[in-house]
Amino acid sequence: MSRWQVIPVTFGLMLAVTAGLSAADKSEDYGIPQVATINEKIRLGWEDYGISPSPDEIDSVWARRLFLDVLGRVPSVDELNEFQRDRGKDKKKNLVDKILFDEQYTEEYARNWTTVWTNTLIGRNGGTDNNSQISRPGMQKYLRDSFARNKPYDQMVKELVTATGANTPGMPNFNGAVNFYMDKLEEDGVQATAKTAQIFLGMQVQCTQCHNHPFNEWKQEKFWNMNAFFRQTRARRGEMPTGGNDNMRAMTLNDVDFMGEGRNINNAEIYYELRNGLLKVAYPEFLDGQKIPTSGRVAEVNRRDELAKFMIDSESLPEAVANRYWGHFLGYGFTKPVDDMGPHNRPTHPELVAFLGEEVRNNSFNLKDLIRWITLSEAYGLSSKITKGNALDDPTVGEPPKFSHFYLRQMQAEQLYESLLVATEAHKTRGNYEAQEKKKSEWMQQFVTAFGTDEGDEATTFNGTIPQALMMFNGDLVMDAVSTKPGSFIHRMAAEGRDGKEAINHLYMATVARRPTRNELQAANFLIGVHKGDMAKAMQDVFWALLNSNEFILNH
Numbered sequence: 001m002s003r004w005q006v007i008p009v010t011f012g013l014m015l016a017v018t019a020g021l022s023a024a025d026k027s028e029d030y031g032i033p034q035v036a037t038i039n040e041k042i043r044l045g046w047e048d049y050g051i052s053p054s055p056d057e058i059d060s061v062w063a064r065r066l067f068l069d070v071l072g073r074v075p076s077v078d079e080l081n082e083f084q085r086d087r088g089k090d091k092k093k094n095l096v097d098k099i100l101f102d103e104q105y106t107e108e109y110a111r112n113w114t115t116v117w118t119n120t121l122i123g124r125n126g127g128t129d130n131n132s133q134i135s136r137p138g139m140q141k142y143l144r145d146s147f148a149r150n151k152p153y154d155q156m157v158k159e160l161v162t163a164t165g166a167n168t169p170g171m172p173n174f175n176g177a178v179n180f181y182m183d184k185l186e187e188d189g190v191q192a193t194a195k196t197a198q199i200f201l202g203m204q205v206q207c208t209q210c211h212n213h214p215f216n217e218w219k220q221e222k223f224w225n226m227n228a229f230f231r232q233t234r235a236r237r238g239e240m241p242t243g244g245n246d247n248m249r250a251m252t253l254n255d256v257d258f259m260g261e262g263r264n265i266n267n268a269e270i271y272y273e274l275r276n277g278l279l280k281v282a283y284p285e286f287l288d289g290q291k292i293p294t295s296g297r298v299a300e301v302n303r304r305d306e307l308a309k310f311m312i313d314s315e316s317l318p319e320a321v322a323n324r325y326w327g328h329f330l331g332y333g334f335t336k337p338v339d340d341m342g343p344h345n346r347p348t349h350p351e352l353v354a355f356l357g358e359e360v361r362n363n364s365f366n367l368k369d370l371i372r373w374i375t376l377s378e379a380y381g382l383s384s385k386i387t388k389g390n391a392l393d394d395p396t397v398g399e400p401p402k403f404s405h406f407y408l409r410q411m412q413a414e415q416l417y418e419s420l421l422v423a424t425e426a427h428k429t430r431g432n433y434e435a436q437e438k439k440k441s442e443w444m445q446q447f448v449t450a451f452g453t454d455e456g457d458e459a460t461t462f463n464g465t466i467p468q469a470l471m472m473f474n475g476d477l478v479m480d481a482v483s484t485k486p487g488s489f490i491h492r493m494a495a496e497g498r499d500g501k502e503a504i505n506h507l508y509m510a511t512v513a514r515r516p517t518r519n520e521l522q523a524a525n526f527l528i529g530v531h532k533g534d535m536a537k538a539m540q541d542v543f544w545a546l547l548n549s550n551e552f553i554l555n556h
Contacts, residue, residue, distance in 0.1 A: 142176030268296025
């Protein structure tokens with residue numbers, strides 16, 4: 001059955017793209033108890049709804065999915081061939097372990113998760129505009145070092161929440177972690193309060209700044225009690241290192257004594273206004289009611305240090321990151337959105353969320369372990385092909401996700417960029433990390449839209465619209481990818497003297513992780529004839545069509 005179609009408008013060639021499907025095997029847990037429990041609890045959900053799972057995805061497409069989600073790019077042909085040479089029953093486990101734990105992938109793993117978490121913590125626009133308080137390179141350096149060392153997640157959270165120091169690499173006392181709060185302390189730290197709860201605890205509390213939440217237990221008092229933890233924190237101008245970017249503001253973040261709005265440092269309270277105009281007092285108090293001394297002297301009680309301790313001890317921290325990572329790999333979290341958890345928004349699999357949270361804590365907040373459990377689960381390995389047995393499992397129409405098939409989703413723009421480089425083998429001759437990120441950031445800006453809300457919301461508009469399709473068809477990145485000029489990917493392949501079938505096989509594996517069907521080979525051979533044996537021109541046509549196909553742009 002046809003799953004995809006590729007239609008290159010300039011040549012009028014239709015390549016019907018068919019992906020084979022293997023029969024669903026018995027659920028495999030690879031002897032990993034966490035994987036076994038995930039499989040068990042997801043299957044219970046299928047039984048409750050009376051649905052059946054799709055068959056397993058073919059191995060090469062599953063590998064493509066894994067590379068996209070873990071490393072942020074498609075696999076190379078060499079990587080796919082190596083994976084397919086493994087005939088053992090643990091070949092998937094072997095690949096997951098290699099990507100996560102082999103030193104050859106450490107840098108790429110760190111690069112991808114730096115991208116993911118930079119966008120989460122400061123946004124795709126953070127530090128890109130002139131005169132920004134945020135140093136994007138500083139944030140990236142902190143995260144890249146952390147992921148390269150596989151730093152425990154609870155340690156990262158503590159470092160981000162309690163960070164002090166300078167924001168820009170090269171400054172004295174540089175600490176890139178300070179960039180998380182650098183633009184969130186205005187208006188008495190309202191954004192620091194909201195984003196800390198949302199990102200790390202999975203709680204959206206921003207609307208309770210002004211009133212009690214209409215749907216959950218969050219009250220206005222809780223927001224301002226949480227906000228009081230940030231009142232000792234100050235962002236100040238620093239001295240830019242020699243040779244720094246003149247458009248970037250050198251900043252430092254420090255903890256200073258807080259007198260309190262009542263001007264009594266021993267009882268350093270804050271005030272907030274009720275909707276009826278009355279003022280109320282708030283002191284530092286965590287969400288579960290735990291309090292700290294009310295002194296505003298840093299030497300007596302560092303409020304952010306105490307907040308970090310409460311957060312790390314909270315059940316919400318590991319459950320929130322488990323939910324966030326499940327959403328990253330499966331397309332949907334157990335709640336929608338992933339950062340709005342609580343009694344008002346019941347998760348689809350409450351026992352599984354609780355279990356994963358416990359296991360994250362029991363395994364020392366090792367994020368690679370969490371990734372390993374999710375990617376080796378039965379749900380992650382299923383085909384994206386919908387069957388009669390699970391047609392009702394459709395979150396796009398508001399149904400709660402049951403994970404009975406893999407949900408199609410478009411590549412993130414960053415994934416597309418990195419995948420184009422790998423598909424054309426341009427990644428082999430890349431510059432250093434800073435040069436790579438600068439070039440990617442410039443390309444990304446055409447897609448980033450800031451909504452201008454109080455929460456600083458933004459998104460990429462990379463969503464398959466006609467202008468973006470034309471950008472893909474004719475943009476510089478794709479035109480460079482399919483160029484036939486000397487030294488280009490196509491030129492090198494043609495110069496190697498491969499026969500037509502071998503060359504076309506390579507293009508399909510490089511883009512969609514499978515070999516072409518008989519009909520696709522016939523169409524490619526027709527192109528070779530049209531171009532009178534000019535392999536470079538024929539390959540250019542086929543490669544252009546593949547890069548602009550749904551099968552390439554979608555994670556499936």
